[in-house]
Amino acid sequence: MNDFRSLKPISVYSTKQAVDDGFLIQVDQNVSMEAGVRHPVYLTRSVWDKYVEVPKGMEIHQDQSGRLWDVLFMFAFFARKESSSHLLFKLLVQLPDDGDWEQNEKVAERSNRLLREVTLKAMITARDFDDPSPAIFIMKPFED
Numbered sequence: 578m579n580d581f582r583s584l585k586p587i588s589v590y591s592t593k594q595a596v597d598d599g600f601l602i603q604v605d606q607n608v609s610m611e612a613g614v615r616h617p618v619y620l621t622r623s624v625w626d627k628y629v630e631v632p633k634g635m636e637i638h639q640d641q642s643g644r645l646w647d648v649l650f651m652f653a654f655f656a657r658k659e660s661s662s663h664l665l666f667k668l669l670v671q672l673p674d675d676g677d678w679e680q681n682e683k684v685a686e687r688s689n690r691l692l693r694e695v696t697l698k699a700m701i702t703a704r705d706f707d708d709p710s711p712a713i714f715i716m717k718p719f720e721d
Contacts, residue, residue, distance in 0.1 A: 589706050591705050591706055591707070592619065592704060592705040592706075592708075592712070593705060595619075596619070599622060600621065600622050601619045601620070601621060601622070601714075602619065602620045602621075602622065602625045602629075603617065603618070603619050604617075604618040604619070604620065604645065604649065606618075608642075608645065608646070608649065609649055612646060612649035612650045612652075612653050613649075613650070613653040613657075614649055614652065614653050614656075614713065616701065616710075616711045616712055616713050617704060617710075617712040617713070618649065618652075618712070618713045618714075618715065619712060619713070619714050619715070620648070620714075620715045620716070621714075621715070621716040621717065621720055623716070623717055623720065624648070624697060624715055624716055624717060627672070627679075628644065628648060628668075628670050628695060628697075629641060629644045629645045629648060630644075631644060632672055632673050633673075634673060635671060635673070638671070639671065644670070647668055647669075647670070648668060648697070648715065651666055651667065651668035652664075652666055652697075652699050652713070652715060654666075655667075656699065662700060662701050662702065663698065663699070663700050664698070664699045664700075665696055665697070665698055665718060666696070666697055666698075666699065667694055667695065667696050667697075668694075668695055668697070669685050669692055669693070669694055669695070670692075670693050670695050671691050671692055671693075672691065672693055673691065674690040674691060678693075679717070680718075680719065681695060681696045681697070681717050681718050681719070682694070682695050682696075696718055697715055697716065697717060697718065698715070698716050698717065698718045698720070699713055699714065699715045699716075700713070700714045700716075701713050701714075702714065
């Protein structure tokens with residue numbers, strides 16, 4: 578019988594390395610706590626770039642902190658009803674209609690193609706391979 582606990586990993590890519598490399602964005606804990614999230618939160622670069630960064634031409638009506646708040650608040654809203662370590666949640670995001678629609682997005686209102694209903698995935702898991710404290714990772718549904 579094999580004792581898998583004695584095996585050493587071949588390679589480990591830590592959360593800290595992913596943050597340092599820019600693949601994960603760590604949310605300021607004061608901001609996430611204000612939104613009702615008590616654990617550290619990380620967003621994938623693709624979520625940050627598409628749903629938190631303000632698209633060109635929309636700066637007059639939106640700001641980055643408001644868009645981040647929307648992601649965090651909607652996560653917290655849906656998480657209160659869930660006991661699983663994985664969660665799919667929805668939020669509305671304004672984006673230009675530039676033909677860059679993804680499989681996790683759909684038109685929220687027929688009369689307004691700038692408003693998308695976006696589905697994101699959140700996982701609560703160990704913060705890092707050497708830090709078992711809980712953290713929340715928010716990503717697109719097809720990311721891991």
